[in-house]
Amino acid sequence: MAQTKSKKIPLTGDQAVATAMKQIDPDVVAVYPITPQTEIVMYFANYVANGQVSTEMIPVESEHSAMSACVGASAAGARTMTATSANGLALMWEIVYIAASLRLPIIMPVVNRALSGPINIHCDHSDTMGARDSGWIQIYCESGQEAYENTILAVRIAEHKDILLPVMVCQDGFITSHAVEGVQLFEENKVKEFVGEYKPAHPLLDVDNPVTYGPLDLQDYYFEHKRQQSESMKGVLKILPELFKEFEKTFGTKYDFIDTYKLEDADIAVIALSSTAGTSRGVIDELRGQGIKAGLLRPRVFRPFPREKILVALKNIKAVAVLDRAESFSAEGGPLYTEIKAALYDSGIRPLVTNYIYGLGGRDIFPDDIKKAYFDLGVALKNKKVSNPINYLGSRE
Amino acid sequence: MHLAEKKKSWEEIPIGGLILEAGNAKEYKTGGWRTFKPEKNDKKCINCLFCWIYCPDSSIKVEDSKMVGFDYEHCKGCGICASVCPVKCIDMKKE
């Protein structure tokens, strides 16, 4: 383990992300505040005002402008970051796709919040799940600590010469973004060394090598450019392990596409993103104490979808409950559920699979709720069938 | 003419739709689009260069402030030059 860790300091998830941004010291941050991401903007604006970073901060008048400014800055050759939540992400939608299509390595911490309406400022994943097909890499974080570390890692992912895709680093609104926990920060010079200097391949400001960004691209070549994006996203699956390894060597934390807890010998498992995975851990310990072989699978990287890793992790599991903090309104369950099922289809692995939509609009999810999901799995296992594939955990009947 | 030019695969083109060669529109030869071709009567031309100003494809050749002819590789035969010429020295002839 590298000796780069300091004493833990009390930080909210938002403060942790703002600290990562300070240590990265990006060239440009164009951002508009929105709850529950606001504290990221607040703290970062302080760093700018105090001269602790050399970032050009652009306080724009909307998220559409924020992402537009990011696209311009990134194309110009600047290391560029922004941050948003929910309706802010929705307002930047058009440019979110363009950022990915132009292959601009923009880093965007997203503090997950329900996409209205009725209006709600609390956590669910409807915002980023809506953007799952926008061409951005998506990483979901269990804690402020992870959000801090992944923001740093994201820079290297986005700017990798064989990736060049923007990255969303997601954490749960209020639940981790506004909860104070002990966060272990890395030494600033180590972070700077790790992210290195951004060397853009084709910066607009390189007047000796002029380049055109965003020309009309019709039937003859548009498809090839989309194909490039797909192949690059597939490439992320191959490249990330190198970066995970380098991160571990530098900072000591081991990352992978997925995180598991007591899954290896488990009969039944819950699959959940972000902070809910943490809540599941205690439930697993309790159930294990009763002789029930329960386990957890938490996808950390959702885009690209780490199919192979997930299949290996699930190979001996008999029944799985997929917890979705977003409704897709497909009448076929939530987004994580359908992707897990699709991954299983031609693998030959056939656990019983159920879906639980939960926690919409910040509805708290308690250990007892998760226990219910495990209990249902036990019943399904006994009956050798799932009686009710799509369930709503914590919604009043 | 590049009508039969083989289109490149996704692996052969710059990412993100970037165009890395400045001014590469020149390589796109649009001369084949013409059905009528501009021809100039040198005797009538007063070198006012209206044609040069109006030509949407930069296909009027100018040397030493004098109109010296057309770039037939790119001229699409739109006839704007003939239309704006104050002395009517440009005729549109069938190709």
Next chain:
Amino acid sequence: MGESRVRVIMSMVEVAWHGRGGQGAKTASQFLGEAALDIGKYIQAFPEYGPERAGAPMKAFTRISDEPIYVHSSVRKPDVVIVIDPTLLGGVDVTEGLEDNGVLLVNTEKSPEDIRKIVNFKHGKVGTVDATKIALETLKIPMPNMPMLGAFLKVNTIVSIDEVSEIVKAKFVKKLGEEKTKANIEGIKRAYSELRLG
């Protein structure tokens, strides 16, 4: 991370703070957490976010443990409930989730027996202290949150009063100056010794 993590949390203390927006319940919940973090504990401190208006009833939570804390739901069964504003007692069920060995601490001039009757809490422990009076006499402002932290330290030893005093010094001197820092420590100590348990 991964399979090697220890997650059996036997020694976790969960505290629920009840106050009104602007009375410092969130600050106190965080300060307790920060003090515990400082001596090497694992912590969580978070408010229950609602409409966030000054004067509106609000809750905040502190979790302190010797082991990493992974749970991310709000506190349903607090070990200690701290009521910063006694006028909440009529409208908010402050004893919700408080079990047989639970502790209820209230900022009031009333006796623990009186409070038991008002909230209909028959088991556990009830502690009362006039934290507002202490705040007025020490800090000269009606901010009872730090004295209520002192009351907590009396009934729970996960952090000692000396450790908290040191941390108050370390964190407050630069921001508030010597005098107000001293007043804060004085407030904590007075509530610690003036707490009535019954």
